[in-house]
Amino acid sequence: MSLTPLIASLPKAELHLHIEGTLEPELMFDIARRNGVTLPYQSVDEIRAAYDFHNLQSFLDIYYAGAAVLLHEQDFYDLTYAYLLRCKADNVVHTEIFFDPQTHTARGVAFETVLNGITRACEDARREWGISSLLIMCFLRHLSEEAAFETLAQALPYKDKIIGVGLDSSEVGHPPAKFARVFEQARAEGFLAVAHAGEEGPPEYVYEALDVLNVARIDHGVRSEEDEALMERLIAEQMPLTVCPLSNLKLKVVGHLNQHNLRRMLQRGVMVTVNSDDPAYFGGYVNQNFIELAAALDLSEAEIRTLCQNSFKASFLSSEEKEAWC
Numbered sequence: 001m002s003l004t005p006l007i008a009s010l011p012k013a014e015l016h017l018h019i020e021g022t023l024e025p026e027l028m029f030d031i032a033r034r035n036g037v038t039l040p041y042q043s044v045d046e047i048r049a050a051y052d053f054h055n056l057q058s059f060l061d062i063y064y065a066g067a068a069v070l071l072h073e074q075d076f077y078d079l080t081y082a083y084l085l086r087c088k089a090d091n092v093v094h095t096e097i098f099f100d101p102q103t104h105t106a107r108g109v110a111f112e113t114v115l116n117g118i119t120r121a122c123e124d125a126r127r128e129w130g131i132s133s134l135l136i137m138c139f140l141r142h143l144s145e146e147a148a149f150e151t152l153a154q155a156l157p158y159k160d161k162i163i164g165v166g167l168d169s170s171e172v173g174h175p176p177a178k179f180a181r182v183f184e185q186a187r188a189e190g191f192l193a194v195a196h197a198g199e200e201g202p203p204e205y206v207y208e209a210l211d212v213l214n215v216a217r218i219d220h221g222v223r224s225e226e227d228e229a230l231m232e233r234l235i236a237e238q239m240p241l242t243v244c245p246l247s248n249l250k251l252k253v254v255g256h257l258n259q260h261n262l263r264r265m266l267q268r269g270v271m272v273t274v275n276s277d278d279p280a281y282f283g284g285y286v287n288q289n290f291i292e293l294a295a296a297l298d299l300s301e302a303e304i305r306t307l308c309q310n311s312f313k314a315s316f317l318s319s320e321e322k323e324a325w326c
């Protein structure tokens with residue numbers, strides 16, 4: 001029996017979503033046109049054809065190039081509003097959105113321009129559809145510690161609008177410990193912490209994210225399975241992993257979805273969740289991730305329900321809000 005109607009009907013939270021990764025080729029073209037930005041593509045089809053990645057870096061190069069069309073507050077509003085419409089369609093009732101200020105400030109776009117556009121769309125989605133959102137500001141790990149400190153300083157006046165800090169971009173060669181002092185200051189300022197670790201990087205990076213950055217969640221974390229002691233710790237601490245199946249497939253972290261370890265980790269008691277990461281680039285929003293994973297791994301109805309409940313348990317909602325959804 002198809003689990004698609006169940007997947008569609010269950011309320012869920014999304015905890016691993018880069019807003020820049022929701023830029024669909026059609027919107028990229030529209031915004032490029034109105035901003036007078038020339039894209040290295042002639043058509044939407046040509047853009048989609050370029051989305052043939054062999055690892056994380058080959059994706060990031062194209063992803064940063066696409067984000068270059070975003071210049072004005074309205075661009076960030078339109079981007080975010082379009083994503084929140086997809087949340088409504090997928091019954092995502094709560095979302096914790098990553099944004100990468102350095103991708104934009106490096107091009108001369110003000111921090112406030114980015115934040116105001118995203119925030120205004122989130123407020124409209126809450127008012128119009130009751131979708132709640134929280135924002136997580138990510139540091140680009142291929143850039144310096146000093147650049148991350150500058151970004152943190154820019155965020156301090158907006159602490160009420162940003163729940164936490166994260167760490168993304170090229171993982172291998174840029175271990176979490178590179179940002180130990182930045183995360184220490186961020187946590188002292190009251191930000192929660194998350195970090196991408198164990199996507200392409202080794203289990204040691206997951207340990208560092210936990211022990212050095214003191215994160216509350218690990219983004220991806222799928223390579224944790226290579227270290228039995230780490231697995232036991234993740235289970236004992238109920239440390240959430242925000243897993244992104246279609247991302248792992250498109251970036252060749254797994255060869256085929258039927259080789260994905262999410263079900264094995266779930267059955268062992270790891271607090272895993274399903275998320276879309278960069279859906280415009282990886283071929284599907286949250287429900288599509290559930291649907292393809294359920295088919296590939298033969299997930300049961302009970303497992304789908306647990307994954308949706310986990311998405312709230314692992315969120316940064318208050319315990320009362322979590323209870324309302326679980």
Ligand code: HPA
Pocket residue numbers: 018021056168169170171196199247277278
């Ligand atoms: N990994 C690291 N950086 C990213 C990703 C990812 O999956 N998506 C957007 N930035």
Ligand code: ZN
Pocket residue numbers: 016017018168196219277
């Ligand atoms: Zn990610």
